[in-house]
Amino acid sequence: MKNERLINDYKAFLDKGKTERECVAQIISLAQAAGFKDISECQSLKAGDKVFVQKMNKAIALFVVGSDSIEKGMNILGAHIDSPRLDVKQNPLYENDFLVYLNTHYYGGIKKYQWVTLPLAIHGIVCKKDGSSVNVCVGESAEDPVFCISDILPHLAQKQMKEVASDFISGESLDLICGSGIPSKKDDENSDKKDKPSAKKAILAIIKEKYGIEEEDFGSAELEIVPAGAARDLGFDRSLILAYGQDDRSCAYTSIRAVLEADSGKRTSCCLCVDKEEIGSVGATGMGSHFFENALAEVIARLPEGYSDLSLRRCLAACNMLSSDVNAAFDPMNSDLFDKANASFLSGGIVFNKYTGSRGKSGASDANPEFIARLRGLLDKANVKYQMAELGKVDQGGGGTIAYLAAKYGMNVLDAGVSVLSMHAPWEITSKEDIEQAYEAYKAFLTLE
Incomplete structure (x- = not known):
């Protein structure tokens, strides 16, 4: 070189x-x-x-x-x-059986299955009604959390493995895990839902405390999901770049x-x-x-x-x-x-x-x-x-x-x-x-x- x-x-x-x-x-x-x-x-x-x-x-x-x-x-x-990447939708945050997700829409020509089970980062900007904006970059620093899209374990994937590659991961399933809650005890199942802890609310509280962002601010945000991590030399001879x-x-x-x-x-x-x-x-x-x-x-x-x-x-x-x-x-x-x-x-x-x-x-x-x-x-x-x-x-x-x-x-x-x-x-x-x-x-x- x-x-x-x-x-x-x-x-x-x-x-x-x-x-x-x-x-x-x-x-x-x-x-x-x-x-x-x-x-x-x-x-x-x-x-x-x-x-x-x-x-x-x-x-x-x-x-x-x-x-x-x-x-x-x-x-x-x-x-x-x-x-090519994943873009966060405008109404993205939701909770599903104690896991909190960000809903995404893929951008450009991707193989959807390549984006699951990878450490992912969130980059972008959130523009607020008062004219201010917040730059977002989470997942690149060693101290940052990362995010991930889950996949089915092979033990339960018999049906998935028979589908064609373009279909077995759908676009709507490329949602990012960004938090979790604790399942309620059976004794609590019939209790007042208002008293139950909400994992989504907990994530929103973290986002508001760290970035000053309310849930409605996602409507004027441009957030991109990309692989977390740095460009690296590839090969024993370091002749190639992986990035x-x-x-x-x-x-x-x-x-x-x-x-x-x-x-x-x-x-x-x-x-x-x-x-x-x-x-x-x-x-x-x-x-x-x-x-x-x-x-x-x-x-x-x-x-x-x-x-x-x-x-x-x-x-x-x-x-x-x-x-x-x-x-x-x-x-x-x-x-x-x-x-x-x-x-x-x-x-x-x-x-x-x-x-x-x-x-x-x-x-x-x-x-x-x-x-x-x-x-x-x-x-x-x-x-x-x-x-x-x-x-x-x-x-x-x-x-x-x-x-x-x-x-x-x-x-x-x-x-x-x-x-x-x-x-x-x-x-x-x-x-x-x-x-x-x-x-x-x-x-x-x-x-x-």
Whole structure:
């Protein structure tokens, strides 16, 4: 491993950024330390200036202004910072036969059975009617309690074991155990229910004492359930990383680092980190929104030539973009799912996906070969390792990224990211070599003219 500092910083980023809000907070802190300013603080911009624009604390765009006219386009690294998880519902707390649960709704493409019997943590924010808010992070510190979803013991699981994997754990059964009560004695069964202790009330009292949160405050909360624990080295040789959320924070972090360390050149550099990719890039903070073009409009309005819609459109059409998103790593234990000649391998370097989509490239962004050839030449010159791949065999699977939403502007877009084993599982696997090669590739890409 050549860049141990990068790897350690990356693991620390994963540990502190298990939600989109936590990622954006870290990115802003890193950006400000590197000389970036909130665009609201800048009345005008010139070559060399560094600014950021954020949206709802869940999406952010960083810009390093180049010396060329903005109409000549930018070099963009675009990633997403949301990951599959469980979300707490708005009326979540209930008691069922002396156990207290939080009701959840899963987010993104998960295998539901992978989330049971794991130590889980709660991250997020609770917004109160008086305008105040409470940040929540429970389960990460050694002193914290953790939470768990129970499963049936094998002795009683004969029926469950006959069901298909997609069905034997239902979405409505992914509820989090967050406390317990003591069963009443038989003599007390007919006593006044008002006199019986309530485990739910006891949990609410703890929550109110520790956080000042009432039960109705869950209605304006954004609480995410994620695996508890830190990123760890994997294997005797420590060549791999085991961590939650590496899809797509492996690409987001390396893209951010590349832009933070980029020198001002002719073309403006941009790093875009958006939300909601795992559920279709929807909402005000997803790539399907107008966040990116609105952020760019704010930049153009502060440049000497001033804003016009034509300048904005010309800029977008002239951009080059790497959709910094992960690809499925070849799995020797399930090799029949892959076309081995067109698969990506752990430690094989950054992965170029000419197209994504599924079943006849449906929903794909299909990159132009001229653009790919320029990138190949650039990375060969920079001695960066890369591989060409697709996500599984034809008709076997497939997937999508934010690339097609950027391509609608007419820019050059290519998916380029890190290989991931056990993608979308609570704990995902990447190679340290690939993290380093992605970082080097993104740095080289920002010099493209």
